[in-house]
Amino acid sequence: MNTSYYDVIIVGGGASALMCAATINANSDMKVLILEKNEVLAKKVKISGGGKCNITNVDVQAKHYLGNPYFINDVFRIFSKDDLLQFLDEHNLTPTIRKNRYYFCQKSSEEIISLFLKQMQRSEKITNCEVLDISKEEELFTVKTSMKNYYATNVVVATGAISFSQVGVSGLGLEIAQKFGHKTSSFLPALCGLTLQKEQFWMKELSGISTEVKIEIESRIVVEDLLFAHKGISGPAVLSASLYWNKGIMIINFLPNSDLETLLLSSKKMLSTLLPLPKRFTQEFLKSINIEDKAIPKYTTQELAKIKRLQSYTFSPAGHFGLTKAEVCKGGIDCKAIDAKSMMSKKVDNLYFTGEVLDITGELGGYNFQWAFSSGFVAGSSIYSKSL
Secondary structure, rough: OOOOOEEEEEEEOHHHHHHHHHEEEEEOOOOEEEEEHHHHHHHHHHHHHHHOOEEEEEOHHHHHHHOOOOHHHHHHHOOOOHHHHHHHHHHOOOEEEEEEOEEEEEOHHHHHHHHHHHHHEEEEEEEEOOOEEEEOOOEEEEEOOOOOOOEEEEEEEOOOOOHHHOOOOHHHHHHHHHHHOOOOOEEEOOOEEEEOOOOHHHHHHOOOOOOEEEEEEEEEEEEEEEOOOOEEEEEHHHHHHOOOOOOOOOEEOOOOOOHHHHHHHHHOOHHHHHHHOOHHHHHHHHHHHOOOOOEEEHHHHHHHHHHHHHOEEEEEEEEEOOHHHHHEEEEEOOOOHOOOOOOEEOOOOOOEEOOEEOEEOOOOOHHHHHHHHHHHHHHHHHHHHHHH
């Protein structure tokens, strides 16, 4: 018997790989092997969300993703946010909710990692193993690694993208897809901070200050906190907005919960005292438009018109913080040649793709882990169902 043969080889040991292996193990006796380049599985899962793993979001819909909405919806119909929460509950993991929208592990990401490792005990795991190439002859895949060759009837590519270099990511998934005839788009930074044009350098004086904003970009709207940083702007709102930004303009409303018109008409206070914004922010904003901080009645009509830009501040970012600072990547394998009901390639039987390697990317806030878990489940359930 060939001891290097497996029913399923999963390339990568991240979130979608863990869900895929756990799903197969729970429903069949198939022989599964996970090959991971790092020294441990789930390295990115462990450090995500400040070490507590932002598992999913209260509002999981295709509108929070960049990618084919029909494909996304088809996958979520098979394994939704509610299905994920039920799965966790069945295995005694109850997430905590922050800001009424984000699900996190209560204590640490080790909770969800331990859950998966327990559910996939029968899967063989080889770490510190780099996959070099995958080929197929007739019905058998050969997976060439830095250790030896392994063979399988089914291969799942769950290699992720190329952000988070500290967790040993690579562009292998795209190379494999291209080899088997799939169209791909290059990975680009997503969920990262944005740098500023000279006209916005006043924001650099506000490093460390955070305030809630509404950002409009490419017909998308994001409402969350913006953080001013040394290099530019960051924080949840900017990270999510960066997903949709392509060297164009964005509009920031710094007072998303206020009626500025009414405030300016009904008060005699100093502007920096009146506005529900950090005082330093208001002062630096006024400097940037060459207006003094003074009592509201002392402003001219023209000055008030400039101040109202606070609710429609339009500018074009200079760039982004780069791949090393990006939470995830946008781009990946074109989903047109992937079956959403199985995650299997339409070009190569028994070749599957899951998680971030596909051209589907979510906003900040648990959306990408939900996508990883859902796509991993769909692939795993499709594989084991074929063996019945």
